[in-house]
Amino acid sequence: MIRVAQAACRAKLDSLITTTLPTERPSRYNNGLSNLGETLMAVFTPLSDAQVAAFLEKFDVGSFVSLKGVANGTENSTFFVTTDRRELVLTLFEQGEHAELPFFVELLDYLDEHRLPVPGTIHDREGIALHSLEGKPALLFPRLPGRHPEAPNVAQCHALGDTLGHLHVVSKRFPGHRPNPRDLNWLQVMHHKVLSYLSPADQTLMKDEVDDFESAFMRHGELPQGALHGDLFRDNTLFEGDQLGGIIDFYNGCTGDLLFDLAIVINDWASNDDGTLNAERYNTLLSAYLARRPLTADERELWPTMLRMTALRYWLSRLLVVYVDPPAHDLTPHDPERFRTILTARIAHGALPLPEVSA
Numbered sequence: 551m552i553r554v555a556q557a558a559c560r561a562k563l564d565s566l567i568t569t570t571l572p573t574e575r576p577s578r579y580n581n582g583l584s585n586l587g588e589t590l591m592a593v594f595t596p597l598s599d600a601q602v603a604a605f606l607e608k609f610d611v612g613s614f615v616s617l618k619g620v621a622n623g624t625e626n627s628t629f630f631v632t633t634d635r636r637e638l639v640l641t642l643f644e645q646g647e648h649a650e651l652p653f654f655v656e657l658l659d660y661l662d663e664h665r666l667p668v669p670g671t672i673h674d675r676e677g678i679a680l681h682s683l684e685g686k687p688a689l690l691f692p693r694l695p696g697r698h699p700e701a702p703n704v705a706q707c708h709a710l711g712d713t714l715g716h717l718h719v720v721s722k723r724f725p726g727h728r729p730n731p732r733d734l735n736w737l738q739v740m741h742h743k744v745l746s747y748l749s750p751a752d753q754t755l756m757k758d759e760v761d762d763f764e765s766a767f768m769r770h771g772e773l774p775q776g777a778l779h780g781d782l783f784r785d786n787t788l789f790e791g792d793q794l795g796g797i798i799d800f801y802n803g804c805t806g807d808l809l810f811d812l813a814i815v816i817n818d819w820a821s822n823d824d825g826t827l828n829a830e831r832y833n834t835l836l837s838a839y840l841a842r843r844p845l846t847a848d849e850r851e852l853w854p855t856m857l858r859m860t861a862l863r864y865w866l867s868r869l870l871v872v873y874v875d876p877p878a879h880d881l882t883p884h885d886p887e888r889f890r891t892i893l894t895a896r897i898a899h900g901a902l903p904l905p906e907v908s909a
């Protein structure tokens with residue numbers, strides 16, 4: 551059954567993919583924000599009202615009123631739950647190493663305790679956060695306010711930069727440990743898996759870049775470390791107007807180079823359609839971040855390389871989904887080409903200068 555679903559998925563992906571072709575094509579990929587009418591999965595494991603009502607009895611959150619599957623989940627099954635006292639989110643974990651879930655709980659709770667706008671997990675009456683429902687690990691969260699910003703304005707970029715800087719200052723002292731699963735070591739190993747699907751020019755591009763990252767990082771000592779969100783795209787934030795209501799989806803959270811997190815954010819939040827950096831969003835977001843956490847000399851030197859490395863990280867992870875390891879369910883894949891475009895723009899133009907911030 552799974553084999554049939556995977557074959558169908560691969561055929562569908564192959565019919566969509568044109569990554570290595572120089573022709574223009576209409577984008578039928580998920581940009582993570584705007585194509586909710588397509589084949590995004592809502593919920594992989596359905597739950598009944600009665601199941602959720604019984605589950606809620608373990609917690610001090612009020613009585614069950616209603617349940618709604620969330621349409622734009624991509625990896626887990628997410629539900630909005632209303633009780634007579636509050637709005638909640640219930641997540642069933644469909645993927646990943648379940649042994650890693652305590653790390654995510656500890657990270658979210660730590661950041662919540664330090665007043666970052668994240669959904670700290672709700673613990674039951676006995677103090678337990680991680681439960682099981684319908685055979686899947688389950689967590690309950692407060693529902694945070696707001697919507698994902700598709701085209702973030704300057705005030706939203708400022709809010710995000712300020713909060714990420716605050717998060718990194720706090721997360722330096724987070725005691726947990728989960729090595730970054732998408733770091734340079736991962737790139738070095740995994741890029742070989744997609745080379746045969748790429749044009750000769752793209753193969754050279756990818757190989758040369760990985761070699762370049764290796765020599766650039768070898769020339770420096772360890773960069774400032776801490777806990778990272780690891781995937782802080784616009785669709786993992788919620789805004790009410792210009793107010794950042796929440797940062798969600800910490801399931802790429804890990805510990806490692808703080809600069810890696812910042813570069814992911816700049817590539818998603820401050821890139822123009824042609825992949826070049828948007829000076830206004832770049833300067834605003836970075837000024838707010840740097841006011842919280844100035845970069846070290848090594849970080850400043852490695853900044854253009856880190857922007858390229860995190861662009862390649864997504865080009866590669868998206869290619870892997872398309873060609874090597876498609877999900878068993880009928881998900882619209884993220885567009886790998888977007889990050890090839892960003893990568894080539896960073897190679898052509900470098901990074902813009904880092905803004906000067908007075909201490």
Ligand SMILES: Nc1ncnc2c1ncn2[C@@H]1O[C@H](COP(=O)(O)OP(=O)(O)O)[C@@H](O)[C@H]1O
Pocket residue numbers: 620622623624625626627628639669691692693694695785786788796798799800801
């Ligand atoms: N705590 C929360 N508050 C408000 N909305 C949430 C919360 N957690 C998740 N959501 C909503 O559910 C969607 C899917 O959640 P997410 O954790 O990103 O799942 P997935 O990992 O499956 O993509 C989000 O895009 C958001 O709209």
Ligand SMILES: N[C@@H](CCOP(=O)(O)O)C(=O)O
Pocket residue numbers: 582732781783802864867868884
């Ligand atoms: N948000 C990412 C997907 C998460 O990264 P992965 O390496 O865990 O697949 C994207 O936009 O591609």
